[in-house]
Amino acid sequence: MKTAVVWHRNILRIHDNPLLDMVHDKGHFDHVVPIYIVTPEALTEDYSVNRKRFLFQSLLDLKKNLDAHYKMPLLLLQGDVNQILSRVFEALDSGEVELICDYCTHPSRRTELANVESLISEKADVSLTIVSSANTLLDIETVVSSPSYTEPKSMKDMQKIFKRAFKSTSEHFNVPEPRKKVPNLPLVKRVSKKLSTDKKISKHVLSEKKIASQLGKDSKEKSYFPGGESEALDRVDRKISDNPAYINNFSKPSTVSTNERNNPFEPTTTGLSAYLAAGCLSPRLVWRLCVNANLTGPHTKPPVSLTGQLMFREMFYLLSRSVENWDSDVGNSNCKNIEWDDLDKEKVRLWEEGKTGFPLIDAMMRQLDATGWMHHLGRHAVSCFFTRGQLWQNWKYGRDVFDRKLIDSDWALNNGNWLWLAGVAPFSMPYFRIYNPCPTPGTSLNVETDEAQFIRHWIPELKSFPSKYIFEPHLASEKVQRESNCIIGVDYPEPMVDRKISRKNNLAKFKESLSRL
DNA sequence: GGATCCGTTGTAGCT
DNA sequence: AAGCTACAACGGATC
Numbered sequence: 383m384k385t386a387v388v389w390h391r392n393i394l395r396i397h398d399n400p401l402l403d404m405v406h407d408k409g410h411f412d413h414v415v416p417i418y419i420v421t422p423e424a425l426t427e428d429y430s431v432n433r434k435r436f437l438f439q440s441l442l443d444l445k446k447n448l449d450a451h452y453k454m455p456l457l458l459l460q461g462d463v464n465q466i467l468s469r470v471f472e473a474l475d476s477g478e479v480e481l482i483c484d485y486c487t488h489p490s491r492r493t494e495l496a497n498v499e500s501l502i503s504e505k506a507d508v509s510l511t512i513v514s515s516a517n518t519l520l521d522i523e524t525v526v527s528s529p530s531y532t533e534p535k536s537m538k539d540m541q542k543i544f545k546r547a548f549k550s551t552s553e554h555f556n557v558p559e560p561r562k563k564v565p566n567l568p569l570v571k572r573v574s575k576k577l578s579t580d581k582k583i584s585k586h587v588l589s590e591k592k593i594a595s596q597l598g599k600d601s602k603e604k605s606y607f608p609g610g611e612s613e614a615l616d617r618v619d620r621k622i623s624d625n626p627a628y629i630n631n632f633s634k635p636s637t638v639s640t641n642e643r644n645n646p647f648e649p650t651t652t653g654l655s656a657y658l659a660a661g662c663l664s665p666r667l668v669w670r671l672c673v674n675a676n677l678t679g680p681h682t683k684p685p686v687s688l689t690g691q692l693m694f695r696e697m698f699y700l701l702s703r704s705v706e707n708w709d710s711d712v713g714n715s716n717c718k719n720i721e722w723d724d725l726d727k728e729k730v731r732l733w734e735e736g737k738t739g740f741p742l743i744d745a746m747m748r749q750l751d752a753t754g755w756m757h758h759l760g761r762h763a764v765s766c767f768f769t770r771g772q773l774w775q776n777w778k779y780g781r782d783v784f785d786r787k788l789i790d791s792d793w794a795l796n797n798g799n800w801l802w803l804a805g806v807a808p809f810s811m812p813y814f815r816i817y818n819p820c821p822t823p824g825t826s827l828n829v830e831t832d833e834a835q836f837i838r839h840w841i842p843e844l845k846s847f848p849s850k851y852i853f854e855p856h857l858a859s860e861k862v863q864r865e866s867n868c869i870i871g872v873d874y875p876e877p878m879v880d881r882k883i884s885r886k887n888n889l890a891k892f893k894e895s896l897s898r899l
Numbered sequence: 900g901g902a903t904c905c906g907t908t909g910t911a912g913c914t
Numbered sequence: 915a916a917g918c919t920a921c922a923a924c925g926g927a928t929c
Contacts, residue, residue, distance in 0.1 A: 535926080536906055536907090537906085538927090691907090759908075762908070808925080811907085811908065811909090812923080812924075813924085814921075814922045815909040815910080816909065817909070817910085882911095885910090889921095889922080893922080893923085896923095
């Protein structure tokens with residue numbers, strides 16, 4: 383009797399799922415038991431309400447899909463990983479067990495896996511199979527440990543790495559196809575029932591009540607991005623499969639345009655980040671659909687194309703694995719030592735709560751808090767504001783806020799993007815490019831724009847304010863403020879800094895810090 | 900080996 | 915009023 387325990391770590395889907403693929407291809411298992419073990423921080427304040435909701439929606443969707451396609455009940459567990467796995471192995475007391483899981487690059491998850499490896503090395507009838515690159519295009523470990531590997535800093539470097547890894551000089555590098563959905567797997571009801579009723583295991587099983595509490599009450603704001611593979615694939619169809627022109631024209635703006643920065647109701651980007659981060663969506667599938675669209679005609683190319691975005695994602699995964707202390711401002715070869723001010727909790731609080739007195743910054747921070755999402759250029763603007771632009775706070779404190787609140791939180795990418803934006807990394811944007819937190823509307827000063835609507839949507843205090851003053855309401859006359867039912871300094875804060883002075887001072891401070899390196 | 904180019908993503912001020 | 919220009923100026927790759 384052979385049983386496969388399929389441990390889904392960061393892969394919450396059944397399409398292009400190499401774990402299920404392996405079970406199917408080996409073909410010799412009598413039983414398959416899919417499990418998921420919730421990591422401790424997912425149940426604490428380390429995750430915002432939105433992040434929790436996204437994760438648990440995704441888990442319930444995985445459960446539903448496994449059941450619908452394979453009649454496999456997913457065991458949702460919480461607790462110490464080695465303790466849980468030991469009990470699972472004990473409960474499956476007859477025959478061989480093969481534990482199959484996906485590889486994750488995050489340091490704590492590598493430690494977790496190392497502990498599991500040592501547990502299994504003591505057990506004669508249990509073996510372990512680790513599937514690499516379930517959630518990346520490249521096999522991160524293989525690339526990073528290759529003798530020819532040097533740390534990438536640009537798209538050119540990434541193109542070289544892709545050429546070598548896939549042994550292809552073609553435009554799309556012959557990245558492997560996503561796998562077809564596995565047609566069928568053995569029935570597993572009996573074994574899983576045995577597991578879920580086992581006393582030692584059942585105390586680790588997440589109850590319906592516990593799951594419901596993680597899902598929380600319906601948020602007041604309609605969720606832009608409900609969690610789960612089903613939602614991911616729907617969105618892929620809408621944005622990519624049914625819309626090749628969108629992919630072929632996809633290009634990040636070279637300047638911050640009013641329209642690009644904010645469309646609060648539907649992003650101009652794909653909105654797939656959260657699904658990729660949680661493993662609800664296969665990056666190979668996205669790559670393939672981009673290639674299919676590209677083959678139909680002229681198209682944008684890396685770095686601005688969507689394939690380029692996926693390649694930057696790979697770049698940060700590689701760096702996060704090869705750079706020591708990737709998430710730290712000390713002992714990190716990719717972080718220049720800039721003399722930031724000491725942590726100022728009050729400044730961080732005003733920024734985090736959207737009370738800086740800069741309406742665009744505040745609107746975006748309130749959107750992040752309410753929905754767990756922010757447009758990428760919004761992220762640039764608020765993180766630039768927090769670091770070298772205005773507040774001169776260390777990037778790591780802003781990084782922590784993003785990590786807790788974003789539904790697309792991803793350790794490798796979040797740190798990489800903050801390093802990039804703070805201007806401290808070798809791959810950074812030039813430090814003197816400071817975003818203006820108060821961009822004036824592109825056309826006539828009193829014309830209604832997307833951005834003005836966006837501000838009024840998230841900052842109801844300003845809902846009657848004229849567009850002319852919406853970015854800097856403190857400049858409006860007392861009369862205008864009274865007529866708009868919003869007195870600055872009473873109903874909405876004064877700007878917490880003089881943006882022109884702090885910009886100028888910070889530019890000089892950055893230059894000075896660099897000259898001391 | 901020195902000069903030049905390039906790097907996903909800017910801003911302010913003037914005309 | 916859109917478009918130009920000055921600003922500021924790192925470091926590695928390329929020629």
